[in-house]
Amino acid sequence: MSLVNSLKWRYAAKRMSGEKISDEQLSTILEATRLSASSFGLQPYTIIVVTNPEIKKQLRSAAYDQSQVEDSSHLLVFTIWNSINESHIDEYMMDIAKGRGTDISTLDGFKQTLLGTVNRLDESQQQAWASRQAYIALGTALAAAAEQGVDATPMEGFDPKKFDEILNLNEKGLRSVVILALGKRAEDDSFAEAPKIRRSVNELYKFVA
């Protein structure tokens, strides 16, 4: 299927069947998401993959009882780093140096630019910035799921504080921002047949020629 046809096929499933997606489908979606673009390439987020039925049940109750949370095959919880510090940036510089076989000292200028950008932001601005990067990853995951024929429901309808408690995110320096239920649509999910409503090309785009 072409990407556009896959995106026409996908919808935010309201009810899932509880069936598992295959390991290959999961690893393709996770790999595509890992390859997402992010500002400076820092990827200031961590994605928790939940399959434990008891934990999914608890998370469902912290998500306004939305059944997809429990009936998903895998629940991805996109979390951002509570704050971005120099050691995160040093680790990233080491990854670049290793991955590209360059001396770390050649990255000094880049490191200072990145550090300067991050340090100009207060904690809540850093979190907003990190969230924007996490949402790009969410978009990649949605497209990858569609390409794999896997249903996926992006969700903001949950209580992040309760999610953080259930998943012990505070102690890991993380906070949840958005979730993605991956799985299979339930046969009786009437939303599957609903025509897609999107703004028209003329409304959505203004072309400057």
Ligand SMILES: Cc1cc2nc3c(=O)[nH]c(=O)nc-3n(C[C@H](O)[C@H](O)[C@H](O)COP(=O)(O)O)c2cc1C
């Ligand atoms: C960031 C975000 C948060 C969303 N939160 C929820 C949610 O909590 N529950 C839900 O059922 N759908 C949620 N949706 C799904 C949207 O309602 C859905 O994507 C939109 O209506 C377009 O329909 P479609 O994706 O089915 O084509 C969310 C979508 C996004 C992108």
